[in-house]
Amino acid sequence: xxxxxxxxxxxxxxxxxxxxxxxxxxxxxxxxxxxxxxxxxxxxxxxxxxxxxxxxxxxxxxxxxxxxxxxxxxxxxxxxxxxxxxxxxxxxxxxxxxxxxxxxxxxxxxxxxxxxxxxxxxxxxxxxxxxxxxxxxxxxxxxxxxxxxxxxxxxxxxxxxxxxxxxxxxxxxxxxxxxxxxxxxxxxxxxxxxxxxxxxxxxxxxxxxxxxxxxxxxxxxxxxxxxxxxxxxxxxxxxxxxxxxxxxxxxxxxxxxxxxxxxxxxxxxxxxxxxxxxxxxxxxxxxxxxxxxxxxxxxxxxxxxxxxxxxxxxxxxxxxxxxxxxxxxxxxxxxxxxxxxxxxxxxxxxxxxxxxxxxxxxx
Numbered sequence: 001x002x003x004x005x006x007x008x009x010x011x012x013x014x015x016x017x018x019x020x021x022x023x024x025x026x027x028x029x030x031x032x033x034x035x036x037x038x039x040x041x042x043x044x045x046x047x048x049x050x051x052x053x054x055x056x057x058x059x060x061x062x063x064x065x066x067x068x069x070x071x072x073x074x075x076x077x078x079x080x081x082x083x084x085x086x087x088x089x090x091x092x093x094x095x096x097x098x099x100x101x102x103x104x105x106x107x108x109x110x111x112x113x114x115x116x117x118x119x120x121x122x123x124x125x126x127x128x129x130x131x132x133x134x135x136x137x138x139x140x141x142x143x144x145x146x147x148x149x150x151x152x153x154x155x156x157x158x159x160x161x162x163x164x165x166x167x168x169x170x171x172x173x174x175x176x177x178x179x180x181x182x183x184x185x186x187x188x189x190x191x192x193x194x195x196x197x198x199x200x201x202x203x204x205x206x207x208x209x210x211x212x213x214x215x216x217x218x219x220x221x222x223x224x225x226x227x228x229x230x231x232x233x234x235x236x237x238x239x240x241x242x243x244x245x246x247x248x249x250x251x252x253x254x255x256x257x258x259x260x261x262x263x264x265x266x267x268x269x270x271x272x273x274x275x276x277x278x279x280x281x282x283x284x285x286x287x288x289x290x291x292x293x294x295x296x297x298x299x300x301x302x303x304x305x306x307x308x309x310x311x312x313x314x315x316x317x318x319x320x321x322x323x324x325x326x327x328x329x330x331x332x333x334x335x336x337x338x339x340x341x342x343x344x345x346x347x348x349x350x351x352x353x354x355x356x357x358x359x360x361x362x363x
Contacts, residue, residue, distance in 0.1 A: 016353045016362045017237040019227045022298050023347055030291055032351065035363065036339060037110050038095050038320040039285040043248055043313045044297060048306035049277040050213050056279075059296055063207045066182040066284035067193045068097065070201040074117075074177065075170040077109060083154045085196065087113045090185035091288055097178040101319040102136075102143075102331040107177060108321045109150075111287070117146040118321040127173040129165065136330040136358060145321070145328060180284045207283030214276045218253065218266040222309055224348035232269060237350050239267035241340065244311060247278070273307075290314055294341065301345040313340040323355055324363050332358045 020027050042063070046052075052060075076082060077094065086092040087109075094109035106118045117131070124131060124144040131146035153162045169175065181193050194204055220235035220243055229236030235243075246253055246264045253265050297312055316323060318335030329337055334356040342350040353362035 014355050014357055014359065014361055015238060015241060017227060017241075018351050019224070019348065020351065021346075021348050022343075029294065029341070029349065029351065032324075032339065032353075032363070033291050033294060033314075034111075034287045035325045036314065036316060036337075037093055037287060037322065038108060038317045039287065039290060039314050040317045041280060041282045041313075041315040042285055042290060042293065043278070043280040044293075044311060045244070045247065045276060045278050046300070046307055046310045047217070047219055047273040047276045050275045052211065052277055052279065056296060057211075059293055060209055060211075060279055060281055063209075063281050063285055063289045063293075064182075064283060065204050065206050066180060067197070068203045068205055069179045069181060069197050071176045072179050072197065072200055073170075074107060074175040075166060076197075077107075077115060078148065078150060078153065078166060078169065080154060080157050082196070083113070083150050086183050086193070087150050088154070090183055091286060092181070092183045093284075093286060094179050094181045095284070095317060095320060097180050099177065099319060100331070101321060101329065101335070105175065105177075106319060106321050107175075107179075109181075110322070110326070113149060113151040114326060115148040115150055116321045116326065117148070119144050119146060123173065123175070127168050127175075129168050134330075135328055136332070147326070182284050182286050184286050184288045205283065207281045207285060210280045210282075212278050214247070214278055216272055216274060217247070217276045218270050218272050219276070220267050221269040221271055222342065222344075224309075224344040224346060224350075227350060234269065235267045237342070237352055240342065240350075241352050241354070243267055244313065244340065248280070248313070297341075298343055298347065298349075300343070301347070305345065307345070309342055309344045311340060311342050314338060323359055324353075327360050327363075330356060330358045332356055337362075 091111040093111055096106045099106040105120060105123050108116045121142050129146045131144045133141045134143035134145055137143050183193055194202060220240050223234040226234045227237050243266055251264050294312055297310060300310060315338040320329055323329040323337035337355045340352040355362055
């Protein structure tokens, strides 16, 4: 009975909300975006807007490409050539595809050159690599985290440490995965992931872009200085967060008496906007691309606009081994790790960060 009660419990999450201004020298908006590595979906909502500007439209249509590589041996990511060509000359991200963090072996390459392996107990013991128990293992340890610093390894390729890691992944316990990869190069382009992995099954992919105009949308009243909201004056950040999720999921917010599917409604006070532009980009999206988009959106109010605020929401892959920085990510009942910017016309912004209840608090 106790297990049934736990299964019926609603998944909880941790939501951190804070207020800042883009012009402040201690604003950490860019740092926050850069530290959230594996992004699956980017959405922005602009009230009182029926058509995106050419600049914004061009930006969202150029968020890729990324690559899908089938049955890629893991040892290919620790070779000297790969490290020197991609890891050291830009921002390179990789994530295993169609692997479940709570039961499968998963791997993530971070832009800082850290390779994070999340391995089940048998695989961990067979590799012979040194790691630590997952913080989500419980009493019986079934998962282990193995961090490998590629930058450190590449300093001395003749060292016993590099030889051991290479031997473990190439000979002792060869591992193969389907990978998503993306690379943001700095300077002159000398190589591409497509040509580098040409001997494997590799496909170039581009993010899917969906744009729509929402008519007569009831929106919460927000005031930049009232993060917690005011009764009959403005809505709070958590209220906006829930409403925004419903809008992105195309949930009916009318709360009609005969609607047995959804009782969601817009928080009060609210106002109806005649039209709002909703744009969603789905794929494997690098932080650098999101930084450029955020920069463009924060300049949306350089010229007078009817919209009092706009939002930018970013969702991470549910089965990524990390959320922010190198913080371990767990799934449990949700697997969510995401953030949302609410940008006001005075360049104040709210930053909302959410993770599952079993994860560490967002940075």
